[in-house]
Amino acid sequence: xxxxxxxxxxxxxxxxxxxxxxxxxxxxxxxxxxxxxxxxxxxxxxxxxxxxxxxxxxxxxxxxxxxxxxxxxxxxxxxxxxxxxxxxxxxxxxxxxxxxxxxxxxxxxxxxxx
Numbered sequence: 506x507x508x509x510x511x512x513x514x515x516x517x518x519x520x521x522x523x524x525x526x527x528x529x530x531x532x533x534x535x536x537x538x539x540x541x542x543x544x545x546x547x548x549x550x551x552x553x554x555x556x557x558x559x560x561x562x563x564x565x566x567x568x569x570x571x572x573x574x575x576x577x578x579x580x581x582x583x584x585x586x587x588x589x590x591x592x593x594x595x596x597x598x599x600x601x602x603x604x605x606x607x608x609x610x611x612x613x614x615x616x617x618x619x
Contacts, residue, residue: 526549527613536561541602549611556618560584565597566617570609583617 518519520542531552534544546553557564561584565617568583570576570594576593587596593609607615 536564536603536605538562543604544606546605546607548607548609548613549612550613552614552616553607554616554618555605558619560586560619561596561598561603561617563601564596564603564605565598565601566594566596566605566607568595568607568609568615572610575609575612580614580616581613582615584619587588587617 507568521540523545525544525546527546527548529550530554532546532548533554534556536542536555536557566587568581569590571592573592581594583594583596587594609615
């Protein structure tokens with residue numbers, strides 16, 4: 506893609522399965538309403554952002570990190586209705602048609618917005 510250090514990818518509002526590896530970069534995704542997505546994200550030293558207009562309705566979301574210290578002091582922002590776990594957090598709502606699994610190594614900022 507030339508000498509660009511920034512790549513923007515537009516994904517249509519259809520059922521999609523994605524395996525995303527983010528290394529020293531950023532990934533953002535606006536979860537469409539009434540979608541059926543399966544997104545697996547592996548990230549190291551990066552930034553990840555998810556947004557949802559319906560509070561992640563019909564979704565199951567899990568985040569795990571290999572470094573507990575990172576979980577304690579890292580920049581991970583998620584709504585208070587997510588459940589904090591020993592190695593990350595999880596969230597389950599409704600039919601759980603959407604599935605988002607995130608695995609972190611290294612320092613990664615994570616932001617889930619409503």
